[in-house]
Amino acid sequence: MSALDRALDSLIAGRWILTTEDTDDGRTLIVAHRPIGWTGPGDPHEVLTAVDHRQMWRLLTRRHGEAP
DSSP states (O other), X not given: OOHHXXXXXXXXXXXXXXXEEEOTTSOEEEXXXXXXXXXXXXXXXXXXXXXXXXXXXHHHHHHTOXXX
C-alpha cells in the first residue's frame, strides 16, 4: 500500500476530518484535523493546514509515508 493509499484510507476511515478555514486576508485554507475525542495514535490535537488541495495531499501522504 502506498503512502497515498494509506492517507486516503485514513480519510475514509474517519481518522482525519477535512474542512476549510477563511483567513483575515480573504484566502481559504484546507485544514485536516483529528475527530473530536480522538484516542488513536498520535496527537489528538494535531492540525495540518495547506493553501490548496495539492499541498494537503502532500502533507497527508508525507504524514502516512511510514508503514502503519
